Amino acid sequence: MENASENRSLFKNPLWFYIKYNPRAFTLGMVFLLATNILDGVYPLIMKIAIDQIETRAPLGDIGKTCIMFFAIMAGLAFTRFCWRNFFGQFHTYAAEHIRQKLFRHITSLGPNFYHKNQVGELMSLMTNDVQSFRQAIGPGMLILADGIIIICVVLPIMISMSWSWTWKTLIFLPLVPFLIWRVMQLIHRNYKIQQDRFSELTGVAQETVGGIRVIKSFAQENNRTALYNTVSSAFEKACNKVARVDSFFVPVMEFGVTSGSVILLFVAKDDIYSGAVSIGTFVAFHRYIQKMVWPMTALGLGFSYFQKGYASFDRIKDVLKTETDIPDLGKTEITKFEKLEFRNVSYQHPGSSVYALKNVSFSLNAGESLGIMGPVGSGKTTLLHLLSRLYPLAEGQILINGVPIEDVTQESLRRTFLLVPQEAFLFSDSIYENISFGLPQRAADEEVLRMTEIVDLQSEINSLPHKYESQLGERGVNLSGGQKQRLTIARGLIMHTPVLVLDDSLSAVDTRTEKAIELEMSKNKGTLSRIIVAHRLSSLKGVDKILVLKDGAVEAWGDRNTVFKESPTFQKIVQIQGEGASHE
Template sequence: MQSSSDNTILYKRPLWYYIKNNPRAFSLGMLFLLVTNILDGVYPLIMKIAIDQIETMAPLSAIGKTCAMFFAIMAGLAFTRYGWRTNFGRFHTFAAEHIRQKLFRHVTSLGPNFFHKNQVGELMSLMTNDVQSFRQAIGPGLLILADGIIIIAVVLPIMVGLNWEWTWKTLVFLPLVPFLIWKVMRLIHSNYKVQQDKFSELTGVAQETVGGIRVIKSFAQEDNRTSLFNAVSSAFEKACNKVARIDAFFVPVMEFGVTSGSVILLFIAKDDIYSGAVTIGTFVAFHRYIQKMVWPMTALGMGFSYFQKGYASFDRIKDVLKTNSDIPDDGTIEIQKFESLEFKNVSYKHQDSTVYVLKDVSFTLHAGESLGIMGPVGAGKTTLLHLLSRMYPLKEGQILVNGISIEKIKQESLRKTFLLVPQEAFLFSDSISENVSFGLHARATEGEIMRMVGIVDLNKEIDALPHKYDSQLGERGVNLSGGQKQRLTIARGLIMKTPVLVLDDSLSAVDTRTEKAIEAELSKSDSTTTRIIVAHRLSSLKGVNKLLILKDGQVEALGSYMDVFRTSPTFQKIVHIQGKGEHHE
């Protein structure tokens, strides 16, 4: 867990934060880069010496020594280049891994309100594209920038030492560089943020289209979705092109400002060479240094470009990291044994809404009992379960577990006690066995998996698959039918053997025979599982001790089957619709 001071440093000075946390890799990378540029700056002088030796017909032994020196410098360059690449690579990949994990942990800690406001595609873009852009800034971007500055610091004094007059005349356009960089960087920063927003929108549309492909095909909306995708993709293309047009100014402007020095050199050096004031070797070395100065000017532009893009991405990452959860996990108590659950005058309305989804709901449930919840669509049944599992923040009323407010209980402990099998079946791209064992610390035994799958009547269908229980499921279980996914989700809940099993209309796609098998498993003599079952079918609630009927978010009736039938018009209507005589059983 990071301290608030660490987060402050990260948000204000992310580069310094990662240098402080990985000083060895950063320092070695910079040291090797410095040595590399010193050696690279020296070797044109060696070439000068060699050319002058040849021009003056120096002895072969002298030329041999110069060649050996040149070879030693090239060997040193190979070693130091390897050194800065490996060390600096460790530095920026460490930073990317850290920020990616931090972002992932934070996002998974946020409540549903955050996910209602942010598309999945946008969050995926943050964790991949924006993290990569930030890595490029403090990795290659910083490296290029440092490389350019060091080369200037090494090469410029050597050029001055060779010939001061040549230096200032050939680099006359250099003072224009800072102004050009400042001007272009401002444009890049604003436009790159727009580009990233368009990329997030594109990712969101693509993810939603692929995820909802069955619905799209069912309604014959392929052309409409394609048109939407093309429009969003075109907007992203335009944003990219705008950034590219601005970014493209760097190299031509920078190279013109410096390479023009080569032309200037030809004019100003001729008299010195003719008079013998300078040697051919000096001219060749100086021209090489002018060429070397092309890269630092370009590097300054590229480095600042990476920084502007990366820090624009970091601003987006920072905005998410600074988002506080509306359901903070501040509890310290762990549930050792479930004894009772009590709702006391619980009311709830969604954020930015004035309409109550639940209003003054109260009931009590003791260990070993079972509670069935019924009501019309929109009565607040699922909302009640989400409040119990702390998916939604509780602002009015109290929910007590063993007499303790749920805000004081660790969320992990609470959710391990009240295992919610949701209405929407969600399976992972993994084997059937791993999906059934999802909530366990380790994969369940094959016998236990087969028993649970048998209870939900899926064993024959799984045995017909080529790899049986090791068969891989597609994304969200796409290669299973809706009923198969729901039954597999129930098996995943049954295998957990939690104190309280909460089924949110999870039996809707289960036939009567399977429903009875599940009921038998939950009602075994050695079972101490408390049950909360939301259902629309009377058959799903036959074995419960209590019924809670909700209407318009309020408790219409609470009690036994017969008590509720006598007092609840809603329940009477349900019984009448689903089959007369149910109330006599």
């Protein structure tokens, strides 16, 4: 469960939330930033002293002291610059890390409604681009704003103390800079978004082409794919050029600030210099201060733009974090010993669908019994199993476990009781060994892994791989066949030794000999261990006690084989097609 008070305070003011979370890094970062700007502000004054000393042919000892001051300031600047970068770096990378982990944890807790509304691509973009732009707002964005404001506070009084008239005359055009920079940044962001979209298209085509290269070659479509790639690639090039064009306005806008100030200074200072009222050193130092004032103006435009973008991203992040799961884990009952499962008039409609995937489904299963579920494609078998595992929220009817409504059972103990081996044989990019141990609190014992792979008849195939059980699966590792993957996922389920093993069509690519070995393993503790098997093949349901036949989401028949054979035309048809003579012993 997410911490509600933490969320409230984060949503109210994210910057303040992270400052409170990491006050040391933030405060030290600010202190060293202030110190850097003070030292940087003093630097032109030392330069003024040096130039004046040269002009007045001051003694070597005085020039030596000025040189030492130069060195001391440079060393101080190097140290304070390192420190503020380091502390601010810690501050905003921590914030990004915190929000990324929080988002990930929250997204994994959400139910089907959320995934129905949000595409995978959008979620990936939220976890990467939006987190990144939020980090830029409270990191570099906040920093450059603070930097700009501190510089104005340090430099402006020095300039005014040198000459009020020079100051207002030379800085008169400078307030235009933040506005121009802000406009340029808006254009950059708009065009950058287009560039990112074109890049996603480009990588999408490249990825699909490489992944589907065999299909492409079989259909002799290499030229068409290349033409498609070239088109997408040119669109990307155009988008990059547009970003580069807008980007190139940035430096001229800044230079406009410097140049206008310098030209004005020449005009306003020349008479004072001719008359000897001010020294060349003062003129050079003042010129340096004009240059220094350009950055704060740029920083205001830049920082504001970062904040605008980052807070828009934060709003999107906030919307997701505020989404409540449609399957809350509020149950308090722990299942210590499985006794009975009961479905009572369960109906279910998928989010966005106008038809019911399950209609008034009722059946029961006692500990030690096994249940086979059959039915045509799309008849609701997987939906039923997902409701049982609480991967879908139950809205109509009741599912009772040992007489307790499923919502009152803790999700952890529910999933420790019913282990679902899903239809899709999904494996992780990890070693075979780790994939088999996936659900266990720690790595499984070697002999246990060997035993499970023996049951699913995978041992000799794994041993023929170069790294055997340590072979890596996935893109950079070995690729297993569909049947091998399915057997591996069954081994991953078996090793959990849960009271009820639920196989969703997981035996479709398993031969009858392996099917028998799995059945034997599962019936070893008959009386306590149960099985629920969804299958299209009669041979997969040989040893089951009861069969449930679904048709269009409704129960067509439920009971032992004989009853089901009598009552279900669907089952009769399956028996007829698959020719199982002993279907009703």
